[in-house]
Amino acid sequence: MLEVQGLNAWYDESHVLHGLDFEVREGEVVTLLGRNGAGKSTTLKSIMGLVPRREGSIKFRGEELVNARPDIVGRRGIGFCPENRGIFAGLSVTENLLLPPIVAPGGMTIDEIHTLFPNLKERARSPGTKLSGGEQQMLAIARILRTGAKLLLLDEPTEGLAPVIVQQIGLMIAEIKRRGFTVLLVEQNFRFASKLADRHYVIELGQVVDMIPNHELGARMGELQKRLGV
């Protein structure tokens, strides 16, 4: 579904990604693991066209997107949930939810979303940023479920959340997967990732240094912990 080859990316003069290679197949949950500053978030932003200078190849369903503008990437059916959640303070919960335009048929309906996230219905009229951190995270994910985007890029959805909320987010992502969405997940918390993902890519200094299928994760835990410095 998504093939990234030899991806390089720069912010101004600083060269952040150095020839990244990985792929995500339809229906998978794939994580990018790595230390702070390894280039995980930059990878997601590069796919979305949000990093000013990119080279290499980003193919989504066979179409080259490495030079595409962010709105074109979004229109092709990739949904993005950014690191800081990107909830708009000037918009109500419902306005936040309805903001992203429908880009393809087959997205979830508002009723389905409200069943999955009852809180968003109860607090429909509150300003988006008055929600708790966990609710904001759910809103940020929910609003890209209704657009018809089939590949979701989630940047650290558990960051700064209490363990019980992290568990809820985990259940949500499992449900999303069950419904046929494909997820590329950036995570620091690999215990969380191990419960959801099919495969893990380990990123170091802007390169993919390893790929671990989830069933090998237990056996290679020591090696991974060393890599991630935990």
Place this chain on the structure above:
Amino acid sequence: MVMIFGKPLPLLFGQLLLGIINGSFYAMLSMGLAIIFGLLNIINFAHGAMFMVGAFVAWGLFTYLGIGFWAALVCAPIIVGVFGLLLERAFIRRIYKLDILYGLLLTFGMAQVLQGLATNYFGSSGVSYNAPNALSGVLKLGFMYLPVYRGFVVVAAIIICFVTWFAVEKTRLGALLRAATENPSLVQSFGVNVPRLIALTFGAGVALAALAGVLAAPLYSVNPDMGAQLIDTVFAVVVIGGMGSIGGAILTGFGLGIIEGFTDVFYPQGSAVVVFVVMAIVLLARPAGLFGKVA
């Protein structure tokens, strides 16, 4: 005769009307400025010039093409809005990444060019433009006489302000606009062509100034400086109301028009500066403006 604070009642009502009319223009112009500033982060110094161009376009439509006031109310804003859109595509979009001062200088330069051209072709004394016959005459209200056109301007301004406020605060397009004001790149990643949204917003803000210009044409002399005279006060209104708040711009516009009108009765020497005195006091007490969000 009924007196209030030693002033005859008809005089007070007359000044109230004058204040509301001036306030109508402050509100319509500061609203456009607030929208443009919110999304483009450009302090549009050419806003007064666009107001003036709107009035001249209405005059030109009538003088050269025989197109009257009602059609001009629709045509002139579209013409000036498209002109604004072209200016945005050709010049303004090049400076979004630069310091806010560049936008101010660029639009200030545009205003000078437009005013210079208008002076060159029409002279500084200006031209006259008549209200349509349907709106001529005077209504006798008992406590005062109300020229019909003035009443029309107030009603039109209130409708224009409400529609604009509604469009920005209550519609889906407005939600996109507000979201793009906060985080344009995220909105763009959702599949929205944000550069186009920005260009159209500038065009719409400028069209709003032109619409105000058409409404002003029968009231004031249509001259190259008509916008420049107004825009100083309008900027003070925007500062008092708080940059980027539509509702704030509207309320402050009408409120200051009325304050200015009454100052003219009770302390005529102060009427030209009262808005700026209010601005100074508001800035001391609430630097973000009355309705502005504290950053």
